[in-house]
Amino acid sequence: MRNDAQLAFYTCTPPCHSALMKTQVTIIGGGPSGLLLSQLLHVRGIDSVVLERKTKDYVLGRIRAGVLERGLLDLMREAGVADRMEAEGYPHDGTLISYGDEMFRVDFTKHTGHAVMVYGQTEVTRDLYAAREAAGGAIIYNVEDVVICDADSDTPYVTYTVDGKTARINCDFVAGCDGFHGVSRNTIPDNVRREYEKIYPFGWLGILSETPPVNHELIYANSERGFALCSMRNENLSRYYIQCSLSDSPSDWTDTAFWEELRRRIPADQAKKLVTGPSIEKSIAPLRSFVTEPMRWGRLFLCGDAAHIVPPTGAKGLNTAASDVHYLYNGLRDYYENDSTAGIDSYSAKALARVWKAERFSWWFSSLMHRYPDQSAFDHRIQVAELEFLRSNDAAQQAMAENYVGLPY
Numbered sequence: 461m462r463n464d465a466q467l468a469f470y471t472c473t474p475p476c477h478s479a480l481m482k483t484q485v486t487i488i489g490g491g492p493s494g495l496l497l498s499q500l501l502h503v504r505g506i507d508s509v510v511l512e513r514k515t516k517d518y519v520l521g522r523i524r525a526g527v528l529e530r531g532l533l534d535l536m537r538e539a540g541v542a543d544r545m546e547a548e549g550y551p552h553d554g555t556l557i558s559y560g561d562e563m564f565r566v567d568f569t570k571h572t573g574h575a576v577m578v579y580g581q582t583e584v585t586r587d588l589y590a591a592r593e594a595a596g597g598a599i600i601y602n603v604e605d606v607v608i609c610d611a612d613s614d615t616p617y618v619t620y621t622v623d624g625k626t627a628r629i630n631c632d633f634v635a636g637c638d639g640f641h642g643v644s645r646n647t648i649p650d651n652v653r654r655e656y657e658k659i660y661p662f663g664w665l666g667i668l669s670e671t672p673p674v675n676h677e678l679i680y681a682n683s684e685r686g687f688a689l690c691s692m693r694n695e696n697l698s699r700y701y702i703q704c705s706l707s708d709s710p711s712d713w714t715d716t717a718f719w720e721e722l723r724r725r726i727p728a729d730q731a732k733k734l735v736t737g738p739s740i741e742k743s744i745a746p747l748r749s750f751v752t753e754p755m756r757w758g759r760l761f762l763c764g765d766a767a768h769i770v771p772p773t774g775a776k777g778l779n780t781a782a783s784d785v786h787y788l789y790n791g792l793r794d795y796y797e798n799d800s801t802a803g804i805d806s807y808s809a810k811a812l813a814r815v816w817k818a819e820r821f822s823w824w825f826s827s828l829m830h831r832y833p834d835q836s837a838f839d840h841r842i843q844v845a846e847l848e849f850l851r852s853n854d855a856a857q858q859a860m861a862e863n864y865v866g867l868p869y
């Protein structure tokens with residue numbers, strides 16, 4: 461924690477800077493939100509600078525999302541970074557859902573006319589970094605002490621330090637794409653900001669293994685021992701998750717223990733096919749639902765995890781970041797190309813309308829598929845009844861499919 465004197469240093473009246481830059485949009489965060497926004501703005505000739513706290517390799521080393529909605533595919537195409545995704549990604553027309561040894565399929569394409577794309581967030585981010593670097597995009601790594609200043613004025617600016625030197629960027633707008641632990645959200649004053657949160661009483665233990673996936677489609681499993689998910693990145697790279705206690709740490713789980721537990725949670729005929737191998741990544745993600753309102757304060761706009769978090773059950777985290785970027789990108793285009801503030805003025809309301817639908821779907825699917833510590837026998841019977849209704853009813857499957865492939869922007 462800094463003391464008051466240091467805090468004073470890091471307020472918005474820092475000493476003279478070793479560097480002073482000017483851009484149209486300062487983007488805080490070089491994850492998928494920040495990079496996608498920067499690349500889309502570049503395609504329209506709008507200048508941005510990306511400030512990233514870590515190195516590119518560190519960002520690319522984070523194993524996260526695996527399923528892309530149709531809206532994100534279209535944005536990747538619009539940004540000119542879809543070639544490798546089209547060549548190496550896996551379109552999925554449906555998913556499998558199991559409970560005990562029962563299993564059924566929800567056909568996305570039949571119900572919506574759309575598929576999803578299995579293509580890891582790491583690869584999305586890699587493609588975006590490559591495009592920004594090829595275009596000579598300004599990305600500044602290892603930044604510290606980022607402070608957003610005068611966001612509620614017409615002349616916002618951002619200060620930061622890199623290699624011990626302070627710098628300042630004067631800009632027209634600031635996009636807070638710095639994730640849940642970034643600085644942007646808390647730049648909005650406490651008396652303006654409203655936060656909504658739900659913490660789930662379990663986490664997801666995830667592993668990556670260089671093994672063939674157990675099935676060519678994803679399997680979401682509700683078992684008496686807890687949730688499991690069988691996913692993949694390619695024909696020889698599988699991604700598996702099991703619901704675990706919040707008190708667990710990855711080191712508590714040997715690979716053998718993980719595989720044995722996963723086998724117990726998926727249908728027996730699938731467990732027989734499971735090819736196991738050493739984990740090349742093992743991590744635990746806590747699950748929470750979280751929304752900040754508003755997503756705009758003056759000339760600061762929040763995007764992605766900086767504004768909202770969902771439990772990964774519905775594969776909505778990265779995809780909802782993408783819809784934020786869509787709304788903000790088009791609002792900024794409107795401002796610079798048509799001298800209109802209509803898009804940026806409606807950004808927060810538009811983004812939040814879709815964010816809350818993603819929050820609802822992620823909460824619903826998490827409630828349906830996980831075992832809760834305080835769950836009663838009645839609660840479990842309701843889960844089974846909901847699963848059997850989903851299995852047998854086209855309207856229920858259509859509703860799930862429409863949410864899973866992505867509601868329209």
Ligand code: FAS
Binds near residue numbers: 519525527581639
């Ligand atoms: P990100 O957090 O990805 O990126 C923010 C960037 O800002 C980071 O690179 C960070 O280093 C940088 N930053 C932070 N503070 C900064 C500062 N002060 N100055 C400069 N830079 C700063 N979603 C799914 O759909 N499926 C999943 O399976 C899934 N698994 C996940 C597992 C984990 C452990 C986590 C944390 C998230 C997971 N998510 C998943 C959600 C995830 O994919 C996010 O939705 C996605 O990364 C959102 O992208 P960004 O908004 O860019 O935020």
Ligand code: PHB
Binds near residue numbers: 527
């Ligand atoms: C993944 O492959 O990492 C993944 C897929 C679907 C989800 C969550 C994670 O709902």
